Amino acid sequence: MQRSLIRTGLALAAQHPALILWYLQNRLRQAILPLERLAGDGRSLPPRYVTLKPTLRCNLRCAFCRFVANGDVFGGRDWLDREDWLRVVDEIAPYRPYICLTGGEPTLYPHLPELIARIKSHGLICVLTTNGTLLEAKAAALAMSPPDVVILSIDGPREVHDRARVMPGTYDRALRGARALAERMLDARGRMPGEGSRPLAGDRSLTDADRMQITQEGTALPSARPSSSRHTLRLVLNAAITGHTWESAQEMIRVAREFGAWALHFQHFWFMTQPMVDAHNARWGDCFPLDADHVGLTGEDGVDPDALFDTIERLRREDFGFPVLFYPELTRDQMRTYYRAPERFTHTGVPSCAWTSTDILPNGDVAPCFDLVVGNVLHEPFAKIWESEPFRAHRRRLSEHGPYPICARCCAYFRHD
Ligand code: SF4
Ligand code: SF4
Secondary structure, rough: OOOHHHHHHHHHHHHHHHHHHHHHHHHHHHHHHHHHHHHOOOOOOOOOHHHHHOOOOOOOOOOOOOOHHHOOHHHHOOOOOHHHHHHHHHHHHOOEEEEEEEEEEEOOOOHHHHHHHHHHHOOEEEEEEEEOHHHHHHHHHHHHHOOOOEEEEOOOOOHHHHHHOOOOHHHHHHEEEEEEHHHHHHHHHHHOOOOOOOOOOOOOOHHHHHHHHHHHHOOOHHHHOOOOOOOOOOOEEEEEEOOOHHHHHHHHHHHHHOOOOEEEEEEOOOOOOOHHHHHHHHHHHHOOOOHHHOOOOEEEOOOOOOHHHHHHHHHHOOOOOOOOEEOOOHHHHHHHHHHHOOOOOOOOOOOOHHHHEEOOOOOOOEOOEHHHOOOEOOOOOOOHHOOHHHHHHHHHHHHHHHHOOOHOHHHHHHHOO
């Protein structure tokens, strides 16, 4: 195990015991899931993660995005009223799940800071996933009630990232956004009563050396970090591995340093191919049909799995001072299968997603798996939907028949933490 991973784990345990507790509870939950499946008849214990998608709109048009493929990013105002989202958070809070805010681009949702504040007011862990291009404008508001972790999608060095995101300047905008947020969070800490005596970053607070570190390195480096973790930006760079980006995996170390990232996470791209959709509909089309146009087909070619595996092995052996993670973890053979035969499974087993998580979409639909909608939070309490017959039928299908064909390259399939 990387020494930096152990260091980060220990620091995290000290700064944020709730996150460690949540992780241990997850491990326990995963351990008892087989019993839950056997005994539950489609019922489930409470969710461990809930993904809120305040909007599916996005200001970018990334080449590989399924919401571009199906047109959702182009939509008009698509969000629930502010009061409805806040009520949904209140309804979910007693389950104590980790809340992930994603989209589309969640920073387009005008009440995002209030939504995060409500999540944090319940003491829930909140993670924000963003393309970072609007962070600079939103930094001041977000800094007053920041998420626990910001996951920033950066797929490569400047040119590679901008090409993958189909818009020049996206890398630099994300970099400015990350820096602005880090600095605003330091400022906010200076204004918090009882948060120590560190003065404001904007004037007399930071030494020239501190400010140089912030402006040159992106986020506050350890010497510029306040002792409290509450207003320290925990930035995770998430790099999607695609045919456009895989060759620059090594360079992502420099990129992560430039952003001042707390961790670097590589995500093997997930695919939804026509043969997967066809196989799914042939088996499940009567009760859970998929429309390829709406679900958004994605595929990948151009990745050399052997060369990629060698790069990953090299990265694994080094200690860069921050954790470098790969998801899912794949052996060489699994990586060949993953990229050369997308419809074939690399792992066995039933996905845990249906028992531990769900998405809630901008219109209030509760969707545990792509276009499968099992209820709507505008019409029913979340608790009722979690145990509703459509949700239980989804769990029974997975329990009794194993994964759907579309699970083969779905990121949720590999999640067992
Ligand atoms: S930033 Fe994300 S949601 Fe927006 S187009 Fe790109 S991949 Fe899709
Ligand atoms: S892993 Fe399978 S069941 Fe879970 S969300 Fe993905 S496709 Fe659906």
